[in-house]
Amino acid sequence: MSSSARTITEKILSTKAGREVTAGDYVEAEIDAMVGHDVTGPLAIEVFESVTGEDGTVANPENVVFTLDHHAPADGVEAANNHNIVRDFAETYGTHQYEISDGICHQVMIEEGFVRPGDLIIGADSHSTTYGGLGAFGTGVGSTDLGTVFATGELWFRVPETIRFEVEGALPDGVYAKDLILRFIGDVGFDGATYKTAEYGGSAIADLPIHQRLVLSNMAIEMGGKAGIVEPDDRTVTYLERQSGLDVSLDPDLVSDPDADYEAVYTYRGSDLAPQVSKPSNPENAVDIDEVAGTPVDQVFVGTCTNGRYEDIRAVADVLKGEQIDSNTRLIVVPASKTVYQTCLETGVLETLVDAGATFQSAGCGPCAGYHQGVLGDDDVCLATANRNFPGREGSMQSQVYLASPATAGATALYGEITDPRGLETERYDDYAVATAEGGR
Numbered sequence: 001m002s003s004s005a006r007t008i009t010e011k012i013l014s015t016k017a018g019r020e021v022t023a024g025d026y027v028e029a030e031i032d033a034m035v036g037h038d039v040t041g042p043l044a045i046e047v048f049e050s051v052t053g054e055d056g057t058v059a060n061p062e063n064v065v066f067t068l069d070h071h072a073p074a075d076g077v078e079a080a081n082n083h084n085i086v087r088d089f090a091e092t093y094g095t096h097q098y099e100i101s102d103g104i105c106h107q108v109m110i111e112e113g114f115v116r117p118g119d120l121i122i123g124a125d126s127h128s129t130t131y132g133g134l135g136a137f138g139t140g141v142g143s144t145d146l147g148t149v150f151a152t153g154e155l156w157f158r159v160p161e162t163i164r165f166e167v168e169g170a171l172p173d174g175v176y177a178k179d180l181i182l183r184f185i186g187d188v189g190f191d192g193a194t195y196k197t198a199e200y201g202g203s204a205i206a207d208l209p210i211h212q213r214l215v216l217s218n219m220a221i222e223m224g225g226k227a228g229i230v231e232p233d234d235r236t237v238t239y240l241e242r243q244s245g246l247d248v249s250l251d252p253d254l255v256s257d258p259d260a261d262y263e264a265v266y267t268y269r270g271s272d273l274a275p276q277v278s279k280p281s282n283p284e285n286a287v288d289i290d291e292v293a294g295t296p297v298d299q300v301f302v303g304t305c306t307n308g309r310y311e312d313i314r315a316v317a318d319v320l321k322g323e324q325i326d327s328n329t330r331l332i333v334v335p336a337s338k339t340v341y342q343t344c345l346e347t348g349v350l351e352t353l354v355d356a357g358a359t360f361q362s363a364g365c366g367p368c369a370g371y372h373q374g375v376l377g378d379d380d381v382c383l384a385t386a387n388r389n390f391p392g393r394e395g396s397m398q399s400q401v402y403l404a405s406p407a408t409a410g411a412t413a414l415y416g417e418i419t420d421p422r423g424l425e426t427e428r429y430d431d432y433a434v435a436t437a438e439g440g441r
């Protein structure tokens with residue numbers, strides 16, 4: 001290791017701190033963008049007001065974003081009041097604020113152009129690691145931190161060590177980023193990357209379209225990760241241009257140096273991997289799908305900041321086009337954003353799914369954290385494209401949740417039991433007119 005070799009994490013935090021830092025150092029840095037939502041926003045606002053008093057000022061209101069997504073539309077008086085607290089604050093202080101129709105914070109942040117490679121982004125939501133799929137350093141903070149950063153614009157960090165997950169070679173058909181990340185979490189455990197950056201690389205990762213890279217970064221927190229990063233490349237630039245309307249030029253130095261110091265490196269061969277399912281009730285319970293295939297499922301839930309993008313929902317439609325879901329199974333589809341919803345509408349994906357028997361809900365978190373419509377009863381077994389399956393996560397403490405990819409979700413909805421998507425006669429229907437940014441799989 002040459003002493004100047006650095007990880008992408010060390011490079012981003014060095015730039016932000018204005019001096020050379022390495023893992024273990026402490027930095028104080030200005031935040032490029034920050035987000036709070038209808039659950040964490042009101043508490044952050046309360047903290048801000050108690051810190052600054054009546055005449056407080058938000059340091060950089062143009063960098064502050066609020067979304068209304070966990071209870072969208074409001075499902076009770078408390079939620080409705082919380083929405084109004086956020087709306088009032090945003091209006092008073094001139095911050096950005098998105099409405100109940102707009103979607104999940106992380107998807108909105110990306111679509112609305114708040115995320116660029118090399119940025120330092122915080123959110124009062126644990127899945128703020130998602131931004132690393134675009135080469136940013138994104139991390140979750142508590143409401144107290146967020147409320148304070150409204151006032152100061154800055155936050156301190158300990159520069160994390162990095163664990164690299166490297167996947168070489170092509171992924172087999174039916175195996176996606178979701179399967180990779182479930183495998184990684186299964187291998188290192190739910191706390192295996194605590195306060196580390198999970199960095200994903202190798203030719204299989206470079207081949208992934210951005211919507212799949214975002215799955216890897218999103219779920220870094222499920223192994224304790226402070227951040228999850230994929231080095232940005234031309235695909236990142238194209239994606240940001242098409243999906244976020246940003247004109248970004250690629251900094252060739254925004255990658256980890258080849259001899260950077262990693263705490264651990266895990267290597268995989270793409271061709272060795274099978275579709276994965278995480279059994280109840282921890283994402284680390286990942287197994288090859290063979291082990292659980294045939295398990296009856298009462299509900300399939302497709303959505304969330306992990307796998308609620310257009311390409312995910314379309315993967316389910318590809319399986320279900322012209323078919324009916326199993327009569328003993330419900331299928332709930334919740335698009336991650338209004339834009340995703342509109343794309344499903346314009347391309348016929350929505351019609352396909354509704355024809356197949358799906359319930360299609362408005363954009364937001366849906367039942368992901370057990371807050372909104374579609375929660376599970378005591379005896380319910382669900383397969384979800386979500387990121388967490390802790391006890392009670394999607395409703396009753398007795399309910400059971402399995403985690404898997406959208407392709408597995410589609411196959412499972414079709415047969416009413418956990419079903420391997422490989423070998424299903426799934427077609428990609430080209431009449432779904434809107435292509436993905438990179439023409440991804």
Ligand SMILES: CC(C)[C@H](C(=O)O)[C@@H](O)C(=O)O
Binds near residue numbers: 124
């Ligand atoms: C409500 C919010 C604090 C929470 C989080 O931070 O992750 C939620 O989004 C979740 O996924 O459990």
Ligand code: SF4
Binds near residue numbers: 125304365368369
């Ligand atoms: S979709 Fe789920 S994981 Fe993502 S922010 Fe909403 S509740 Fe949290």
